[in-house]
Amino acid sequence: MKQTIIIISSFLFSTLFYGQNIGLNISLFSLLTLIILIIGNTNKFKNKTTIAYTILYLLTAALVFFQHSFLAFITNIVVFFTLVGNVTESKSSIFVNWLNGIYTSVAGFFHRNLDFNKEEETPKLKKDIDVLHWAKLIGIPLIFIIVFILLYKNGNSVFNALISQINFKFINIQWVLFSVLGYFLFSNIINPVQVEPATQSDLKSGNTLLKTDSFSEEKLKKEKQLGTTLMLLLNVLIVFYLVTDIIALSASSSYDAVALSSQVHNGINALIASIIIAIVIILYFFRGNINFYKDNKTLKNLAFVWIILNAALIILIAFKNNDYVTAYGLTYKRLGVYIYLLLTFIGLITTFLKVLKIKNLLFLFRINTQIAFVLLIGLSTVNWDAFITRYNINNVESLDVNYLIRLSNNNSFILYDLREKGTLSPNNNRAIYVKHKAYLKKLNTRNWQEYTFANFKENTNTETHNY
Numbered sequence: 001m002k003q004t005i006i007i008i009s010s011f012l013f014s015t016l017f018y019g020q021n022i023g024l025n026i027s028l029f030s031l032l033t034l035i036i037l038i039i040g041n042t043n044k045f046k047n048k049t050t051i052a053y054t055i056l057y058l059l060t061a062a063l064v065f066f067q068h069s070f071l072a073f074i075t076n077i078v079v080f081f082t083l084v085g086n087v088t089e090s091k092s093s094i095f096v097n098w099l100n101g102i103y104t105s106v107a108g109f110f111h112r113n114l115d116f117n118k119e120e121e122t123p124k125l126k127k128d129i130d131v132l133h134w135a136k137l138i139g140i141p142l143i144f145i146i147v148f149i150l151l152y153k154n155g156n157s158v159f160n161a162l163i164s165q166i167n168f169k170f171i172n173i174q175w176v177l178f179s180v181l182g183y184f185l186f187s188n189i190i191n192p193v194q195v196e197p198a199t200q201s202d203l204k205s206g207n208t209l210l211k212t213d214s215f216s217e218e219k220l221k222k223e224k225q226l227g228t229t230l231m232l233l234l235n236v237l238i239v240f241y242l243v244t245d246i247i248a249l250s251a252s253s254s255y256d257a258v259a260l261s262s263q264v265h266n267g268i269n270a271l272i273a274s275i276i277i278a279i280v281i282i283l284y285f286f287r288g289n290i291n292f293y294k295d296n297k298t299l300k301n302l303a304f305v306w307i308i309l310n311a312a313l314i315i316l317i318a319f320k321n322n323d324y325v326t327a328y329g330l331t332y333k334r335l336g337v338y339i340y341l342l343l344t345f346i347g348l349i350t351t352f353l354k355v356l357k358i359k360n361l362l363f364l365f366r367i368n369t370q371i372a373f374v375l376l377i378g379l380s381t382v383n384w385d386a387f388i389t390r391y392n393i394n395n396v397e398s399l400d401v402n403y404l405i406r407l408s409n410n411n412s413f414i415l416y417d418l419r420e421k422g423t424l425s426p427n428n429n430r431a432i433y434v435k436h437k438a439y440l441k442k443l444n445t446r447n448w449q450e451y452t453f454a455n456f457k458e459n460t461n462t463e464t465h466n467y
Contacts, residue, residue: 013182023450030061040190053083068452075380088192108188207363227285231302329392385410412439
């Protein structure tokens with residue numbers, strides 16, 4: 001029964017994706033994937049975490065349909081691996097889910113059907129799968145059938161005429177290979193497998209830092225003195241930097257584009273170096289027994305102060321970037337600055353919690369990968385090309401229309417509405433017209449597998465006006 005379902009699914013896989021762009025096919029593939037997973041692992045889908053990832057998987061598939069962005073597509077793939085890995089072991093960390101999901105998708109079939117002889121360290125096929133027998137059963141009759149057809153063709157003109165009429169041109173080798181790929185993928189994920197050492201190690205490892213046997217008050221005293229001196233000097237330095245930066249901001253009421261760009265980029269470079277050094281130094285000093293040293297309070301407080309000062313540095317850079325955006329509009333690079341600032345701010349908070357709660361490095365890795373996963377899904381819910389276009393049109397005086405035209409087709413209708421207001425140059429009018437017309441043509445020539453939400457908008461099928 002399972003094999004029949006996998007074979008049917010493999011043909012559906014080719015129908016959905018062979019020669020097609022992404023669109024509605026991603027949503028249908030997600031439903032097909034869930035059917036395969038549920039058939040092979042019904043009990044696993046009673047778990048609340050697995051149900052949550054299932055909902056997220058369907059949500060990201062819908063986002064591909066509605067947003068039709070590369071980010072939404074990548075997010076859908078990440079959630080796919082997360083779900084498959086979670087079906088393997090629902091209690092493992094999210095990065096282990098990714099590992100197990102990728103491993104299952106690539107090598108699940110071979111993992112299940114190969115036994116490893118620990119003494120010889122060589123894989124051997126399980127006894128219940130006789131590959132040689134199946135090769136003989138299929139190959140030998142096929143060879144003899146072909147040989148006898150060739151012989152009979154020469155001995156019977158009617159038989160020869162019938163055989164000659166058989167046309168195998170309808171067989172598309174690439175379509176068949178796509179079906180084989182689909183069969184391989186569904187065969188892998190129907191019973192997800194796990195990377196045993198990584199999964200078991202993750203399940204056994206906690207988040208709390210433990211006191212080791214090599215506890216030496218003399219060594220810890222010296223380490224605490226070094227850490228206190230270093231952290232004190234670094235706090236003084238970053239305070240001096242922040243004060244001078246605030247003075248520079250208050251002294252200049254406005255910047256031109258070059259000055260603003262320099263301010264933001266230089267601040268980001270300083271931020272990158274500062275945050276990396278801050279986190280590395282803090283993690284070094286609070287890596288072990290210093291957390292349990294009775295006189296570590298001063299060192300801890302200095303570390304907390306430095307984290308707070310670095311957070312203030314992030315806020316200053318955010319203000320500069322905001323001034324840049326207000327004056328000259330949003331771009332993907334400027335959005336990237338906001339995202340990086342958010343990630344570094346989160347990194348500081350998790351480092352603060354690591355020191356405060358005496359957690360280990362695994363805690364940092366687990367919580368930061370979980371946050372990154374949630375952030376990825378959140379970012380994929382926004383149609384960024386349309387968002388950037390609307391923001392710049394409504395808020396920026398010196399509008400860079402050429403940049404907006406270079407964005408994806410997701411802003412085509414917005415730009416066309418702007419064109420009809422008659423406020424643009426002839427060159428921009430023409431460029432928007434050409435982009436809009438090409439997009440409509442693309443929408444109207446899509447196959448059903450490639451449909452997106454844009455295909456169902458009222459004005460999708462309307463004829464464009466002559467320029």
